[in-house]
Amino acid sequence: MTIKLAVVGAGLMGGGIAQVAAVAGHEVVLRDVTNEALERGLEAISTSLNRFVAKDKLTAEAAEQARARITTTTEYEAFADADLVIEAVFERIEVKQEVFRELDRVCKPDAVLASNTSAIPITAIAAVTERPEAVVGTHFFSPVPMMALCELVRGYKTSDETLASARSFAESVGKTCVVVNRDVAGFVTTRLISALVVEAIKLVESGVASAEDVDTACRLGFGHPMGPLTTVDLTGVDILRNATMNIYEETADEKFFPPETLTRMVAAGDLGRKTGKGFYTYDR
Numbered sequence: 001m002t003i004k005l006a007v008v009g010a011g012l013m014g015g016g017i018a019q020v021a022a023v024a025g026h027e028v029v030l031r032d033v034t035n036e037a038l039e040r041g042l043e044a045i046s047t048s049l050n051r052f053v054a055k056d057k058l059t060a061e062a063a064e065q066a067r068a069r070i071t072t073t074t075e076y077e078a079f080a081d082a083d084l085v086i087e088a089v090f091e092r093i094e095v096k097q098e099v100f101r102e103l104d105r106v107c108k109p110d111a112v113l114a115s116n117t118s119a120i121p122i123t124a125i126a127a128v129t130e131r132p133e134a135v136v137g138t139h140f141f142s143p144v145p146m147m148a149l150c151e152l153v154r155g156y157k158t159s160d161e162t163l164a165s166a167r168s169f170a171e172s173v174g175k176t177c178v179v180v181n182r183d184v185a186g187f188v189t190t191r192l193i194s195a196l197v198v199e200a201i202k203l204v205e206s207g208v209a210s211a212e213d214v215d216t217a218c219r220l221g222f223g224h225p226m227g228p229l230t231t232v233d234l235t236g237v238d239i240l241r242n243a244t245m246n247i248y249e250e251t252a253d254e255k256f257f258p259p260e261t262l263t264r265m266v267a268a269g270d271l272g273r274k275t276g277k278g279f280y281t282y283d284r
């Protein structure tokens, strides 16, 4: 069954979600704050679709049909008949809450309102609406067209029907879901990677092993596609430090306290791939 999907935010994640939805046959309306942001988003979607065509994973006709299913807007009014809205704006609670106030105002009563937040509690986002039971986390991974996982996150008041609708959409775009029953800091995926990253850095800090050897141990010993320190560099040293600190603040569990190296690297501006230097050095 196809639905009318609305996506707020035409960046990396919003664009990716719009793309996979359109390829699966859903009608998509994509909102951003400026036409320039929407144009950039559409261009990124086209580039990605062309890559799938070049690799024979999609026909040129299917790509064209997918493009035609995506309309854009800077207004919320176009969301009035959406069955599901997925918000993928900046990771700031006040920005997300403002979006959800607007969604609560314009969306039909039975619409499902989802957030792609990586870490903000769904309960805190839902609390600004009159319908917290209809709010759910749909945490897709980057790049959305390639990554098979969707972490579904229940807020304190999320209903079973809302969770089921979110699952049905995620599965319709080819994703496999895991359910996070309470929106604890870091959900499941960020908790796991944070614990691994903190321990990996402690092993390097205390001279037990080099960064390269810790990464190699995880790749060859556990079959991880990349080691934890390579993951930190890719995701951003600052992002991982924030994530571990947020989890530590909520749990008071020492195992999540950001190791000194992580804090020093952020202060020094060694943020990973994006700055050319993290645990490893990169050509920029």
Ligand SMILES: NC(=O)c1ccc[n+]([C@@H]2O[C@H](COP(=O)([O-])OP(=O)(O)OC[C@H]3O[C@@H](n4cnc5c(N)ncnc54)[C@H](O)[C@@H]3O)[C@@H](O)[C@H]2O)c1
Residues within 6 Å of the ligand: 008, 009, 010, 011, 012, 013, 014, 031, 032, 033, 037, 087, 088, 089, 090, 091, 092, 095, 099, 116, 117, 118, 119, 139, 140, 141, 142
């Ligand atoms: N990048 C990742 O790897 C990743 C992975 C999983 C989840 N997330 C989460 O997804 C969300 C989006 O991340 P992203 O990487 O796509 O960010 P991004 O910066 O690429 O895109 C955000 C977009 O939101 C737009 N925006 C901001 N305020 C808006 C508003 N009020 N209305 C409409 N559009 C608005 C911006 O103009 C921008 O185009 C964040 O919550 C992030 O934590 C990101």
